[in-house]
Amino acid sequence: MAALRMTISCVILLQVLSCLLSSFAPTNVQGLKVGFYDKACPKAELIVKKFVFEAMKKDPTLGAPLLRLFFHDCFVRGCEGSVLLELKNKKDEKNAMPNLSLRGFEIIDNAKAALEKECPGIVSCSDVLAIVARDAMVALNGPSWEVETGRRDGLVTNMYEALSNLPSPLSNISSLITRFHSKGLDKKDLVVLSGKGHCPQIRNRLYNFTGKGDSDPNLDTKYAAKLRNKCKPTDNTMALEMDPGSFKTFDVSYFKRVSQRRGLFQSDAALLDNQETKSYLLKQMNSDGSTFFKDFGVSMVKMGRIGVLTGKVGQVRKKCRMVN
């Protein structure tokens, strides 16, 4: 009898323990988890995906800028949507030099408006950015990963913070490592996240911005001339990489290009100046890209945890360009 009672209490104890474990396991230390909106807004991710896929069907060049939006959000104040806020005096992040070339804000606005219709006040703008970044890569036949959600939106945007937090293309390896380290990212994350390449995406902005052989007026003319020197429109190997459908080819070839010292920026070439980043780069350049795809997802999830606001901190903005 006593043995039976022991067994029953053991079973109950085990059940309680496994229940506790399963409810805690998916949530990371910052309070994010995969499927945060499963109950409160089950269609949230589907809605976002629909907008990304529709927009990219019309304009596949949006893939790269949609990824970059998330990076530029996360590196300034954390992933809390400050890159989307607009101030009357224009001293917001959007107006900082490195952000003048950001694109894709209207996709975020459209997805958010649809989410507000479906389930008002539930899905944050910062989570929309995170989901959009993943879906943009999927739309390019690139890597996919499970996006953690549960972020809340910040209330502050400041131009100078963008200037001091975003890495410069003139960075050397030690400042890149330090910058990434200050955001909780390591050398592997640095080289992996750099692996999405730079030249293919910006060539469009250098040579054919509106389809009339022009360059993006937001690009500083002197800087654009410099970049045109590096990213030739006639380079056949590059032409292949321009094809957004060949994301996989382009990723591995980014590593190859950098190893041949043909990276676009000094910060690309700098990846050869550290043993760890160099050895990853050399290992990837002749691979089929599958490890890289997996690594990219892991590093994106890590990036998505930078400085997040969760629980009762911050707010869920109604419109992404302004605080409530």
Ligand code: HEM
């Ligand atoms: C490692 C440090 C990095 C530096 C110094 C850097 C710098 C730059 C610069 C100068 C541009 C060109 C901007 C322009 O066209 O005006 C650019 C483009 C881009 N960057 Fe980075 N970047 C870095 C890391 C990253 C990371 C971590 C991501 C995302 C995971 C990213 C995504 C992109 C994308 C997708 C573009 C092309 C955007 C477009 O075509 O509109 N970059 N980057």
